[in-house]
Structure formats: structure tokens, C-alpha cells
Amino acid sequence: xxxxxxxxxxxxxxxxxxxxxxxxxxxxxxxxxxxxxxxxxxxxxxxxxxxxxxxxxxxxxxxxxxxxxxxxxxxxxxxxxxxxxxxxxxxxxxxxxxxxxxxxxxxxxxxxxxxxxxxxxxxxxxxxxxxxxxxxxxxxxxxxxxxxxxxxxxxxxxxxxxxxxxxxxxxxxxxxxxxxxxxxxxxxxxxxxxxxxxxxxxxxxxxxxxxxxxxxxxxxxxxxxxxxxxxxxxxxxxxxxxxxxxxxxxxxxxxxxxxxxxxxxxxxxxxxxxxxxxxxxxxxxxxxxxxxxxxxxxxxxxxxxxxxxxxxxxxxxxxxxxxxx
Numbered sequence: 001x002x003x004x005x006x007x008x009x010x011x012x013x014x015x016x017x018x019x020x021x022x023x024x025x026x027x028x029x030x031x032x033x034x035x036x037x038x039x040x041x042x043x044x045x046x047x048x049x050x051x052x053x054x055x056x057x058x059x060x061x062x063x064x065x066x067x068x069x070x071x072x073x074x075x076x077x078x079x080x081x082x083x084x085x086x087x088x089x090x091x092x093x094x095x096x097x098x099x100x101x102x103x104x105x106x107x108x109x110x111x112x113x114x115x116x117x118x119x120x121x122x123x124x125x126x127x128x129x130x131x132x133x134x135x136x137x138x139x140x141x142x143x144x145x146x147x148x149x150x151x152x153x154x155x156x157x158x159x160x161x162x163x164x165x166x167x168x169x170x171x172x173x174x175x176x177x178x179x180x181x182x183x184x185x186x187x188x189x190x191x192x193x194x195x196x197x198x199x200x201x202x203x204x205x206x207x208x209x210x211x212x213x214x215x216x217x218x219x220x221x222x223x224x225x226x227x228x229x230x231x232x233x234x235x236x237x238x239x240x241x242x243x244x245x246x247x248x249x250x251x252x253x254x255x256x257x258x259x260x261x262x263x264x265x266x267x268x269x270x271x272x273x274x275x276x277x278x279x280x281x282x283x284x285x286x287x288x289x290x291x292x293x294x295x296x297x298x299x300x301x302x303x304x305x306x307x308x309x310x311x312x313x314x315x316x317x318x319x320x321x322x323x324x325x
Contacts (some may be wrong), residue, residue, distance in 0.1 A: 024211065026051060029119055029271070033147050034059070047118075048116065058268075060086075065188075079097075134146070142276050143274070210297045213262060213265065
């Protein structure tokens with residue numbers, strides 16, 4: 001989560017984030033984070049990867065007047081939106097800074113009573129190192145809470161991706177895809193990250209929900225996908241014509257398999273909690289709570305553009321979705 005240069009693509013995402021991405025994605029994870037927060041009086045709170053101000057602004061409403069929030073994000077355009085939403089509280093009760101958590105937070109040790117990170121772990125190369133940084137800047141007894149996508153997320157798409165790669169004998173590409181899938185951790189891996197970061201009283205809540213897309217075009221052109229995992233998926237496929245071909249085959253397969261029904265995508269949401277304890281504190285066993293699948297389905301509608309007429313452009317003016325016509 002290094003500080004990002006300001007680009008047209010980032011500006012465009014900031015304009016549509018709260019309408020197209022936040023309600024179906026970040027808020028869904030953030031609600032898990034907000035359930036069991038411990039908010040002491042006169043608290044100093046750090047929100048890493050705060051986006052357009054959620055959940056920072058919600059946390060601010062629950063804090064007393066003497067508490068303060070430092071909210072950081074590598075995207076300056078997203079922070080511009082957050083400042084507007086904060087209004088007069090910006091610069092008084094909540095302070096926004098353009099920076100990321102990687103490779104290191106800029107803060108000194110043991111500053112914060114609470115450290116939050118909603119989905120930021122998905123954006124870093126070393127989640128365990130990021131959690132170490134969260135623990136480093138937390139005071140003894142402070143809570144560290146982070147949400148992330150778990151193994152099983154995007155599984156329906158990955159199954160089709162694998163099938164295409166196997167069918168066309170792209171075995172090196174398949175190996176890259178499997179490595180990408182491993183970025184979504186199993187529960188025991190996520191728990192280990194917290195423990196290796198020096199956090200105790202570790203817990204993990206896991207919930208699942210479903211995103212529904214009307215077609216392959218709705219899927220690839222949805223801002224959630226375009227500004228989320230799509231660049232990594234394209235990088236796996238390679239460059240040039242191979243990438244174009246792979247995504248064309250994936251598109252055709254989605255439409256063939258889901259011609260008469262929505263393309264249903266599973267999302268497995270995780271919320272990690274831990275407390276910074278002294279090295280001599282008693283070690284407790286981690287608690288993993290997996291909620292029964294509720295059947296919640298969220299229909300994703302691409303509302304900002306006419307997807308049949310417009311192809312998203314990258315910052316150089318090129319086609320940002322290979323092979324989709």
C-alpha cells in the first residue's frame with residue numbers, strides 16, 4: 001500500500017466508489033469489523049486503508065469528543081472524498097493522510113488504542129508484515145482489527161479460469177493462477193499471521209455471501225472488479241495476444257455456463273481481531289467462528305456506464321479489459 005501517484009483511473013474510481021463499490025463490498029466487510037470494537041475514552045485510533053472514510057467516520061460517531069482518528073490511504077482522490085464527507089470534523093477530530101502501510105508505517109511505537117484496517121491486507125504483498133506494523137504502533141492492551149477476503153473468494157471465476165488454461169495447455173500460467181489463489185488465506189494461515197505479529201487473544205470471524213452478475217460483461221465491467229482483482233487476473237494471463245485470448249475464452253465460458261441465470265460469485269469474508277499483550281502474558285487459544293451461510297445474494301449492476309457501448313480505458317488510453325468486445 002505505497003502512496004500512489006494521482007491518475008485518471010484513481011480520480012474516476014473516487015467519483016464512483018461510494019455508489020458502486022462501498023455498498024456491496026467495503027461496507028459488507030466493515031460491518032463485521034464494527035460489531036465488537038472496544039472504544040476506550042480519549043482514544044487514539046488509526047484506520048489504515050480508509051478509502052472514502054468508511055469505517056472511520058462511523059467509528060468517530062461512537063467516540064467521545066476527546067478521541068482522535070488518524071485515517072490513512074495511499075489514494076489521494078479517495079481521501080478528497082473522505083474529507084468532504086467528514087466536513088468540519090476533518091482536521092479536528094479526524095485527520096486524513098496520504099500514505100500506505102507498506103513497507104512500514106510512519107508512526108512511532110505504541111501510539112494507538114485501536115488499529116483498524118478494512119480490506120487493506122488484500123492490497124499488500126506481505127500481510128503478516130503489515131500486521132506486525134499494526135501491532136508495533138498499538139499500545140499494550142490495544143485492539144487490532146482487520147478484514148480480508150478468505151480462501152474460497154472468487155472460486156467460481158477461478159474454476160473457469162483454470163479450465164481455460166488447462167484446455168489450452170497454459171501450464172505456466174496455471175501455476176501463476178494457483179499462486180494468486182493462495183493470497184486468499186485459509187483460517188489457520190490468517191490466525192498464524194496474527195500470532196506471528198505478536199498479538200494475543202486472537203479471533204477470526206468468517207462469513208460468506210454471494211455476488212450476482214447478469215453476464216460476463218456485467219462482471220468484467222463492474223467497478224468492483226475493474227478496480228479490484230482484475231489487474232492481478234490479467235497479470236496472471238500474461239501480455240499481449242495471450243492475455244487477450246485467455247480473457248476472451250473466459251468470457252465465452254461464463255456466458256455458456258450461465259446463459260439462463262446470473263453468474264453467482266462466492267465471497268468469503270474474514271475479520272481478524274487481536275490484542276497487543278506483553279511478552280509474558282498468558283497465551284490463549286485462537287477462536288474461529290464460521291457463520292452458517294446465510295444465502296445473502298447481492299445483485300451487482302454496473303450503473304455508471306453503458307457497458308454495451310463503452311470499454312473502460314486504462315491510464316494510457318488503452319483497452320483495460322483484454323478481449324472483451
